Amino acid sequence: MSSMTKKPWLLFALLLIMSFYRACFSIVGDTLSPGHSLLESDTILSQGSKFELGFFKPGTSSKIYLGIWYKGFHEEIVWVANRENPLSHPSSSRLELSENGNLLLFEGSSEIPVWPTNLTFPQLNITEAVLGDDGNFVLRGRSNTSTIFWESFDHPTDTLLPGAKFRVINKVTGKPQQLISWKNSKDPAPGVFSERLNPNGSQQFLLEWNKSQIYWSSEVYNGTSLRSVSESTLIFDVSFVSSKNESERYFNYSLRNPSTLARYRIDQTGQIRILLWLPVASVWNTFWSTPTNISDVYALCGAFGVVQYPDNSSNPCECLEGFKPFSMEDNRLNDWSGGCVRKSPLQCENNTRANVKKDWFMKISNMRLPVYSKEYNLALNASRCELACMENCSCTAYAYNRSGCMIWEGALLNLQQLPYGGKIGQDIYLRLAAAEYPSTQAESGKKWKVWVAVLVPATGLILCLSICFSCKGRLKRKDQTGEIPSSYNLLLFDFDAEIHAINDEMNTNNNMKKREKDAELPLYSYESVLAATNNFSTVNKLGEGGFGPVYKAKLLRGQEIAVKILSKRSGQGIEEFRNETILIAKLQHRNLVRLLGCCIEQDEKILIYEYMPNTSLDFYLFDPTKKKMLGWETRIRIIEGIPQGLLYLHQYSRLRIIHRDLKPSNILLDSEMNPKISDFGMARIVGGNETQANTNRIVGTYCYMSPEYAMDGLYSIKSDVFSFGVLVLEIVSGRKNTSFYNNESLSHLRYAWELWRDD
Structure with a gap:
């Protein structure tokens, strides 16, 4: 019997030493030496124990990567060696420092490395790999450690x-x-x-x-x-x-x-x-x-994906109607790089069925339009624009506005659904397969014959009754007032006479009846508004605000007025719109722009205002050349006039009005540069004894909002006073409140406070 078998404890000790040999041989502190290996269960720790290098699996993935992370924060990976070539067999994964001085990542028995450093050295065993406390993994000279041959910092x-x-x-x-x-x-x-x-x-x-x-x-x-x-x-x-x-x-x-x-x-x-x-x-x-804002990231949601509002949600993307995520697994991981794909093929792409139903276009409102439109044609009208897209199988969407016809081919990128009441988006018409047509519309199409059989006789009866009652009502109103109410012709109206009539003191009964009539806002026909603006010619366009474009119109008497078309996205119904405009029309003050009438026809909601020849305050205030026209006397007159209008709105009018959007673009200037507050689209009426209210929908311009309104939705007459304060600072300095964002002061308010604090 050998001496080894006589001493079993020696055999046990030898086996124990050999079992630990591989790990000790593989890793020595922060360094990997030539001929040694880093196995799947091993790590290299920097000298100060700040960073760790080893193999990891991201989340529940089965793929294996070699990476560096902060010690104790295995999820905070700061560098990955084989990000394009993951490993799949943990037991056979290893990192070696070969005798020729290169780092090589192997899997299994293959002699071809998954990831190498690919350096050429004239001598063997001259390098060592070290992980530093700065997180840099370097190949350096063994004899001269200051010589760096390769480092992970060069390959972030x-x-x-x-x-x-x-x-x-x-x-x-x-x-x-x-x-x-x-x-x-x-x-x-x-x-x-x-x-x-x-x-x-x-x-x-x-x-x-x-x-x-x-x-x-x-x-x-x-x-x-x-x-x-x-x-x-x-x-x-x-x-x-x-x-x-x-x-x-x-x-x-x-x-x-x-x-x-x-x-x-x-x-x-x-x-x-x-x-x-x-x-x-x-x-x-x-x-x-x-x-x-995450919505500023280009094509965040991929092809046919839409950034939703608000844009700071954890998963801001959705697919367009008729589309689905390219990969449901990627979608669960909030990965939208693959975008969305159609649920059903288009008719022009289907070569197997000749009688398949035709494609159709779905209208999507208030969108930021995608980039790279194929055509921008001023000559095409809306119908021809749709036809041009339908005849091109590559066309996926079109849009038509006052600028002309735009069509898109292929994937739609960089789409965003804009919030109503904020940024102004446009309508886009998305091409979809017939299979995506709404079921309710399809069913109604199938039953059209039944409805026609029922509705035609009923409609005839209702029409006859309506004519009878209408004639009776018109005769009754004519007996009472001596005239038949109807929409006025805007071209024939004399606003100067109307203004003088309101300003005159009238004491007779006839005059009292005239005053009562004036309380009702005049309605004008759409045809006359169209004629006065020359079909809303771009030459007559004065500008475009948050609630729609504004045009200059000229009447037959030579008078000029302003016509504002309210966006169809405003969300107001016809009755609400009319009631609000009638209330605002009752406000009469020299520092408020006067509302002269409105038009409610053909799904249009139009307001008629007195025309301000000197446009808005911001037109002069922030222009390097035009600001010279605003002398101190004029600026003081503007600063004095605005609070006169606010005081009337807050205290002395029959209605207590909070404007909520006081800013330079909403201060119009008449021919004598007197200020008039305009744009009451965001104004709110509060009770006679109330001074504040609350809202869940915050509207307006943020840099003019009071903190309690911007953060909590609480608005009051003090909100307008706060906005006026910002406005005064802009008038005095001639600088926008937002112009301080690249300055340490960040805003007018902080800058003014710093000047006050420093005397």
């Missing part, structure tokens, strides 16, 4: 760590260096969003979709600060560095407090985010992000 994925150089041109590949987003939260494969530096030398960041469409750019770095990257110099130091011969240009940032954990990342939503670890709350917090 979606993250830029503090201290890393984000170069204009990658020194290894010779191509523009980029940060590329993950495909989704569970797949580190390259996504469609990327970031790079502007190659023209302007020291500017660019965000791109599909490496082709730039949808955001930062301000140019001025040598002292870069607000698009960091909004707090207390946390970050940022800089651009250029060599003397411009051979190397890069951006980097560092942390004032080295113990802070941070990462700069482009995520799957196409936004840049700076994430900070908050130890007190134990969360990663988004310290800064851009673009601020």
Whole structure:
């Protein structure tokens, strides 16, 4: 019997040592030496235990990747080696530092690496791989550790760590260096969003979709600060560095407090985010992000996908009617890069059935139109525009407005459903298969014969009765008033006489009847409005606000008036519209624009106002040349006139009115530059003794809103006073409130307070 069998404890000790040999041989602290391997169950830990390198599976995925993460935060991956070539066999996955000095990632028994560093060395065993406390994984010389042959910082994925150089041109590949987003939260494969530096030398960041469409750019770095990257110099130091011969240009940032954990990342939503670890709350917090509104990210929802409002929801995308997500699994992961596909093929794409039903167009209102329209034809009318799209099988949608006919071929990108009462969108007509036609309309089409048989006799009877009652009513009204009420001809009306009649003191009974009649807002025929504006000619267009375009009209007597067409998206019914306009028409003050009448015909809602020849205050106030026309005497007169109109609205009118949208564009100027408050589309009437109210629908312009209204929906007469205060600061300074956004003061209010505080 051998001595080994006589001493079994020696055999046990040897087996125990051998069982640990592989792990000890594979990993020694933060370094991987030549001939050694990193196995699936092993990790490399940086010297200060800040970063860890090893194999990981994102979420519940079965795919395996080699990556780096913050120690203790396995989900916060900052670098991935094989993002385009995942592994699938954990037991046979390994990272080796070969004798020729290269890092090689293998799977199974294959001798072809899944991922290599591809460096050429003249000698063997001259390198070692080390993970630093800055998160940089480097191949360096064994004898001279300052010699770096390869580093992960030169091959970033979606993250830029503090201290890393984000170069204009990658020194290894010779191509523009980029940060590329993950495909989704569970797949580190390259996504469609990327970031790079502007190659023209302007020291500017660019965000791109599909490496082709730039949808955001930062301000140019001025040598002292870069607000698009960091909004707090207390946390970050940022800089651009250029060599003397411009051979190397890069951006980097560092942390004032080295113990802070941070990462700069482009995520799957196409936004840049700076994430900070908050130890007190134990969360990663988004310290800064851009673009601020996710709807500004180009083609976020892919082909035929729509960004919904509000645009800050966790899943902001939906498919258009008649479409479905390209991949339900990607949809669950909030990955819309694949966009949406049709549920049913179009008729022109169906070659198997000759008698298949024709395609149709569905109207979608208040949309931000997609880019790259195929045609923009002024000559086509609405019907011919639809026909041009229908005859082209590649045409997927069309739109027709005053600018002409636009048609789109192929995928529709960058669609957004806009909020009503906010940004003004347009109508687009989407081509759909007959199978997607609404069932209620299809059923009604099948039963049209039955309805005709029933409705024709009934309609005839009702029509006869209506004519009889109408004639009787008209005769009765003629007996009482001596005239038959009808829509007036706008061209023949004399507004000067009407204004003088209201301003005169009248005491007779006839005059009292005239005053009572004037309380009812005059109605004008649509044909006469059309004639007065020359068919709403673009030559007569004065502008376009939040509630519709405004045109100048000329009457037969030579008088000029303003005609506003209210958008069909306003949500008001005819009765509500008429009641509100009659109430506003009762307001008579020299500092309020007078409402002269309205038109309610052919599904149109039109308001007639007195014409202000000097347009609006913002036309002069913010123009470098025209602002010289506003001398101090004129500015003081404007500042004094506006509160006179507000005081009347708040206290002395028969109705207590809160305007809710006081701003320079809503202050019109008459021929003598006197101010008149206009645009009561957002105004609200409160009770005689009430001074405030609440709403769930916040409307208006944010930079003029009082805090309690913008945040809580609470509006009062003080809301108008707050807006007036902002307006006064703009009139005095000649600068927009929003012009301070690139300044440390951020707004007029803070800037004025700083001046007051500093005497």
